[in-house]
Amino acid sequence: MERDGDDCISGDKSNPHAQFNGEETPLSSTLYLDQVGEVVLTCNSDGLSWKCVEHNKDESTCLGIKLLSKIATDIKFSDVYAVEFINYGMIHGSNLPNAGRYLLGHNSEMYRFTVHGFQRSKTLPSLWVLTVYTFGHEDLQTCQIWVNRLNASLNLEVGRPKNLLVFVNPKSGKGNGYRIWETVVPVFSRAKVNTKVIVTQRAGHAFDVMASTSNMELNSYDGVVTVGGDGFFNEILNGFLKSRHKASYPPAPSDFVCSLECNGSFTLQDPHETSTGTSSPIENESLLSSPRHNGKEPTNFRTEDDSCSTAYEDPDFLVPNEQFRFGIIPAGSTDAIVMCTTGARDPLTSALHIVLGKRVCLDIAQVVRWRTTSTSKVEPSVRYAASFAGYGFYGDVITESEKFRWMGPRRYDYAGTKVFLKHSAYQAEVAYLEVKTESTPEIGSRVNLLRAFPKPNISERVVCRVNCNICSTKPSTCGSTATTSLPPGEKRWQKSKGRFLSVGAAIISCRNEKAPDGLVADAHLSDGFLHLILIKDCPHAFYLWHLTQLARKGGNPLNFDFVEHHKTPAFTFTSLGKESVWNVDGEIFKAHQLSAQVFRGLVSLFATGPEVIRFIQFCGLDLQSTVGGRRTLGSVFGSTML
Numbered sequence: 051m052e053r054d055g056d057d058c059i060s061g062d063k064s065n066p067h068a069q070f071n072g073e074e075t076p077l078s079s080t081l082y083l084d085q086v087g088e089v090v091l092t093c094n095s096d097g098l099s100w101k102c103v104e105h106n107k108d109e110s111t112c113l114g115i116k117l118l119s120k121i122a123t124d125i126k127f128s129d130v131y132a133v134e135f136i137n138y139g140m141i142h143g144s145n146l147p148n149a150g151r152y153l154l155g156h157n158s159e160m161y162r163f164t165v166h167g168f169q170r171s172k173t174l175p176s177l178w179v180l181t182v183y184t185f186g187h188e189d190l191q192t193c194q195i196w197v198n199r200l201n202a203s204l205n206l207e208v209g210r211p212k213n214l215l216v217f218v219n220p221k222s223g224k225g226n227g228y229r230i231w232e233t234v235v236p237v238f239s240r241a242k243v244n245t246k247v248i249v250t251q252r253a254g255h256a257f258d259v260m261a262s263t264s265n266m267e268l269n270s271y272d273g274v275v276t277v278g279g280d281g282f283f284n285e286i287l288n289g290f291l292k293s294r295h296k297a298s299y300p301p302a303p304s305d306f307v308c309s310l311e312c313n314g315s316f317t318l319q320d321p322h323e324t325s326t327g328t329s330s331p332i333e334n335e336s337l338l339s340s341p342r343h344n345g346k347e348p349t350n351f352r353t354e355d356d357s358c359s360t361a362y363e364d365p366d367f368l369v370p371n372e373q374f375r376f377g378i379i380p381a382g383s384t385d386a387i388v389m390c391t392t393g394a395r396d397p398l399t400s401a402l403h404i405v406l407g408k409r410v411c412l413d414i415a416q417v418v419r420w421r422t423t424s425t426s427k428v429e430p431s432v433r434y435a436a437s438f439a440g441y442g443f444y445g446d447v448i449t450e451s452e453k454f455r456w457m458g459p460r461r462y463d464y465a466g467t468k469v470f471l472k473h474s475a476y477q478a479e480v481a482y483l484e485v486k487t488e489s490t491p492e493i494g495s496r497v498n499l500l501r502a503f504p505k506p507n508i509s510e511r512v513v514c515r516v517n518c519n520i521c522s523t524k525p526s527t528c529g530s531t532a533t534t535s536l537p538p539g540e541k542r543w544q545k546s547k548g549r550f551l552s553v554g555a556a557i558i559s560c561r562n563e564k565a566p567d568g569l570v571a572d573a574h575l576s577d578g579f580l581h582l583i584l585i586k587d588c589p590h591a592f593y594l595w596h597l598t599q600l601a602r603k604g605g606n607p608l609n610f611d612f613v614e615h616h617k618t619p620a621f622t623f624t625s626l627g628k629e630s631v632w633n634v635d636g637e638i639f640k641a642h643q644l645s646a647q648v649f650r651g652l653v654s655l656f657a658t659g660p661e662v663i664r665f666i667q668f669c670g671l672d673l674q675s676t677v678g679g680r681r682t683l684g685s686v687f688g689s690t691m692l
């Protein structure tokens with residue numbers, strides 16, 4: 051084992067950084083790989099590869115199977131999140147049988163460094179598992195050269211965060227938000243990501259911090275990480291967008307606007323007024339003026355000597371902002387957003403997406419409540435949603451489940467069962483914008499098309515996934531809405547009035563463990579559309595049938611006559627009853643009258659999108675047993691908690 055480190059390195063070891071400035075010189079050394087043995091390690095522009103010494107000459111076989119082929123032999127820099135020098139210590143001998151003479155057959159002490167990366171789980175590719183390769187050499191300098199060289203390569207990886215603001219909800223899910231954060235802290239510290247951690251003390255705490263943090267301070271972070279559920283993410287998203295997203299209210303049909311104007315407290319926007327993100331009013335549609343400003347006006351205040359001074363002006367924070375991303379470490383009760391954006395409900399997978407600087411754009415819906423109850427005056431209040439906004443059944447379940455928060459995630463099953471048994475239907479009027487595009491002549495009336503042609507089965511649906519073609523077709527301006535980017539003739543309002551068991555607007559597929567394909571299996575993360583699902587009053591048994599389809603892998607919950615499905619960028623809603631509760635990303639939102647529109651890719655997430663192709667290939671197997679566990683009738687009702 052005596053070896054002089056100077057002899058075994060090829061490349062300019064005296065200056066590893068210099069090798070990176072010009073043409074790259076591959077670095078190569080003979081080192082020991084823990085649990086394997088002596089290897090020739092090579093570093094090139096893409097990553098690291100290693101080969102057992104004399105591998106080709108003397109390959110171990112057992113019953114004709116190459117034993118060494120099971121050992122990983124390379125890793126790309128894009129899959130490496132940290133390289134650490136770990137000083138003098140044990141390198142273990144090979145654990146392979148018949149290791150042969152080139153493998154270290156015994157333990158030995160030497161200087162070591164570790165390469166931390168990940169690999170995709172063989173059974174669920176969206177699930178990322180940690181990998182650690184420990185290399186050793188008796189010469190300290192050799193190890194240091196390798197560490198410097200590999201860290202120089204990692205520094206060239208673009209988009210990796212250095213500073214993050216982290217919010218932890220200790221009450222999330224089963225109340226273990228902080229414990230979950232602790233399990234992923236080592237990933238952040240190894241990757242040398244600085245974190246400012248805020249453990250929330252109460253509901254609304256994170257919203258207040260996000261809303262009051264200056265843009266200057268926010269600009270010092272590469273993003274915000276939330277450790278919690280969908281409701282917690284929603285709170286942080288709203289705090290972030292509250293004063294930073296500048297946009298007019300959603301478009302609405304003229305009679306909707308009239309109903310607001312008749313109240314005497316609201317006026318139509320002057321069509322000549324220029325406002326960010328809107329075009330002039332289109333036929334049969336009116337735009338509503340937005341009194342919102344960016345909240346950064348200079349503040350005049352009196353100083354001690356009574357002179358008037360002006361506080362500094364906080365710089366603008368651009369939204370959308372591709373550099374600034376959100377990360378979600380799942381700790382909630384449903385975690386639909388994380389499942390749709392990383393494909394897995396796994397804190398480590400999320401942490402890896404964050405430190406590796408992955409990026410995916412996410413549509414956000416702006417939901418404006420105009421009236422809280424039938425008698426209240428018009429008072430616009432804006433809420434943003436990342437996954438789902440629902441009324442009727444969805445509003446009732448969230449209201450009921452809040453009474454049983456102590457039950458943890460099971461409260462949704464219990465509340466869902468209770469609300470299902472009540473079978474309440476609500477009188478309402480919904481208007482949605484029907485948009486014609488080249489690929490789908492009238493997206494808004496899709497249900498009628500589906501009646502005329504057989505519904506595509508699940509394998510034919512264009513499901514959103516990593517590098518999704520639909521989502522990566524960039525609109526002219528990111529953060530825009532289809533309501534403004536399409537010419538007036540391409541849009542028209544359609545209405546649906548009647549008794550509904552539920553009205554739901556899914557911005558993403560809303561996949562979760564109880565609804566494995568989500569409510570809308572082929573919804574996309576950033577196509578600029580939401581899916582309006584209207585469930586008309588129907589017999590109890592039919593509704594149960596819809597819910598069981600929702601809870602089933604490969605089910606078709608929208609393929610019923612009592613279900614209307616409209617893909618649209620905007621809709622309005624007016625309750626014709628007294629009580630009216632919405633569920634926005636799992637949080638209660640009382641609204642008698644509201645309008646909503648989608649902003650395409652308004653925020654970016656540390657995520658890649660799910661690895662869906664193989665996910666769907668598993669359909670033949672019972673994936674529910676992997677992701678959903680045993681199904682009970684209660685969990686069928688709980689599946690509506692999107």
Ligand SMILES: Nc1ncnc2c1ncn2[C@@H]1O[C@H](COP(=O)(O)OP(=O)(O)OP(=O)(O)O)[C@@H](O)[C@H]1O
Nearest residue numbers: 222223250251252278279280281282382383384385
């Ligand atoms: N320290 C706290 N104490 C009580 N409530 C809190 C605290 N911090 C945050 N909250 C509130 O808890 C609510 C729910 O949080 P979260 O979404 O993390 O969990 P969940 O409801 O169990 O999960 P999911 O939204 O996925 O169903 C949020 O609306 C948030 O405002």
